[in-house]
């Protein structure tokens with residue numbers, strides 16, 4: 001074998017499609033290839049989902065307000081998101097991943113971890129595995145590119161896949177991990193966000209190497225559990241396995257609004273619409289939710305969430321909506337809101353797991369009615385509710 005088990009105790013791949021939504025749009029609209037394309041809600045309050053690589057040099061990136069993006073890149077083509085289509089291409093990509101390993105853990109529509117430990121006899125050394133994955137994805141999707149990182153832990157594989165995007169292939173054997181991580185900025189560590197970054201700066205920690213050399217007791221004293229977590233990551237101590245059976249953790253729908261809304265009467269219809277979309281999503285995926293979360297973003301960008309668990313798990317819009325309405329008194333609704341969202345969590349397969357002892361009859365009737373309505377919509381087209389300008393569904 002080409003690799004000692006010292007260098008490769010595990011072979012973990014992180015594969016991440018490049019500017020996925022924008023790349024799909026450029027594939028479907030050949031006249032957009034080579035041009036800046038921004039996928040996102042086209043309204044004034046829309047948000048950028050994905051920017052093509054041609055748009056990025058202008059400083060356009062995802063999660064940026066569309067108004068800002070278009071100021072920076074006025075010549076960009078704006079494509080409203082077409083999630084059904086992205087889901088279809090995602091299916092092709094995941095199918096390719098499945099050829100390489102039974103252990104595929106999708107993180108979103110366009111990225112996944114694969115465990116290829118012991119697969120070298122089948123596919124060759126890691127470099128060869130990476131090249132094959134890239135080639136087969138390109139063939140299956142008629143030309144889309146994927147960036148691949150391969151290392152011995154999830155964290156390092158993920159950092160590696162991101163380092164040479166687009167169309168990258170970065171291999172980090174176990175005995176090279178420390179030197180690979182050392183010069184990278186601390187912002188690469190999972191869990192280090194806008195809040196922690198200045199604290200680390202203040203502690204004189206700028207690179208992952210700095211964190212690795214820092215005293216763990218001091219990190220814990222200053223940052224609590226996060227301190228221990230990032231110290232472990234910096235030392236590449238990340239024993240987490242690829243979890244193929246991992247279920248989606250939440251399913252949500254949210255709307256960034258054209259105009260701020262104030263008060264319960266204005267928020268209720270938006271939550272109702274979100275509940276309908278989420279309920280339909282649950283039924284499509286044959287899941288029920290054991291909890292509901294309401295998410296509001298204030299006009300000055302403060303994010304407020306409240307959540308509740310449900311006595312009986314459900315995939316019914318009215319039941320989700322009722323739980324969401326019950327949370328509203330916990331918010332200060334005199335404040336103007338720019339975003340209203342609802343997410344279902346504690347997702348489970350209704351046919352397995354714990355069934356409630358007593359099934360509520362009205363609940364059962366509503367489920368049957370929902371199925372009938374879904375079938376009608378599938379047959380005759382049209383949607384239960386109008387699509388909101390933005391729909392995020394990335395919480396897994």
Ligand SMILES: [Mg+2]
Nearest residue numbers: 016017018110
């Ligand atoms: Mg991606």
